[in-house]
Amino acid sequence: MEPAGANTNRVSGEFPDTSFFAIGFSHHRTILSKIKDTNERIFYIRRCADEKYSHEELIASIARDDYHHQGSLPNNFLQTLPAEEQAFRAISTFKDEYLLDYINVEELGIRDKQDADERMLENAIIHNIKNFILTFGKDFAFVRNQYHLDAFGEDQYIDLLFFNRELNCLVAVELKTGKFKPSYLGQLQSYLSILDGFERKPHENPSIGLILCKDMNKSFVDYVIQDYAKPMGVATYKTSKDMSAELRKALPNIDDLRKLLDGSDDNGWKFYPSVTTPSAFS
Template identity: 25%
Template structure:
């Protein structure tokens, strides 16, 4: 009697587990291969840029020579290798090398020819002359092309580090840049803190590190002119919770909305409850549409006190409270809250801020710091 073969979907539990593990292995391999291809492309473009710059330094210095050289190279390379070698991309290779050449040290090969290595050959990245590790290239070529448009070297370094650590897609990177993330974080830091942003990215070691202002919520799709309630704002955030977590920053986990607690037979509700795994603490957020009042701050203080006394464990850090409002009043916050309070008022806006305006604020802050 001939056996009828089982359908591929009719797997036993052990077979299903085997299939799942093999599937994961293949997906991981494909992802690794794709990432490896991306990095090879980045290093190749870096080398193309190096060859062009070194050739220019040894060649003619007449006007227009550089433009003509790039056009000639583009034409010849496209004819032989096809797409990907347009004049603009060749120009990006040159700019890429000029922007990042200090990160790489030219080493001497056995044959006596200078080269930069990627792994074994033909070039190696990430070693200084003293043998100390330098930051390697970690992003796709498309990411670096976008980063080249950021003229401030410290800001460019910050976005490169964050893109790597947070595994931002190019779309995520563009959105964070357009929302002025660097400026919004820098405005709440001293000079050493800004330098740390450029060298280490956004590190979170204390409650104040979680804060940026304003929070930019353009992805909610709510118009500044439209009439909506705090419930509408809350519902919009929940529907876009993944993007809201990205805007909040590192280490946030969503726990609950309208979290109820009761004492003296009265019910109270916290709009949004998060947990930050880096600081090991609860973060409570209350949403306010209008101008901040002292009652809002007092209410948040009560919420924080309750969580500290009845929810958090002894091993967890103090609860952080954030009142997210349309308009805050600095003097009101200062006079209402005791020094060292773990309560913070932060503004939000429903549109992308002007980069120029944020940069101007940062420049003004730097001038004040100098005095």
């Protein structure tokens, strides 16, 4: 059995004939010229076919180094999810780092990144929720922000709540603008307990939690998270100001991504504005 943080995409195996013939020549040329490792090439071939990537999206995926970020977040999924297959699927769903290139701290009126609070970050994500889902991955549907949990007379609020069709479970995301703290895990575990006890449908899998913070010591997080009973992972994020000029240049134009998202659901997921809060796009 692989460790909880293992990258499950780095596997050898049968050559993906179907995926190979499903993508264009320009995709193959870029993969061959930029990627040397065979397993990594297979990963991007499959990614292009599964996600129906344009050539620009492939270049952006390589620039983000998705191969090494996919499935490498600190987590306890193997210990806490009832089925091993479900655990590995969850591991491969989340990255250890997300690039929120559409969030500009200057536009939020934040002069010092350290002064940014979670609510300002949350509002920026809500106003760009389609782009956030594209960053997050396919099969995510947005439920709402500040999701109210009312149990035992205690009011609690989840920053962002999603449903993942592939995992068939609710996904609670907590936003933290500073470095990871162990206390965040306790808070998230309580949210997951209430979700599973009061919100989860009988046919759904156990809810999963993700802490999205600015920085973390991965070895430390991977060690302490194993003692928690609810399935959780911890990832970091970067905003536009944190990215190098080279990476910003490689990422596709956000207006082009909006047109793609508004025009079709070819990427394999759907956005449901009807389940957002009325003020989400005000």
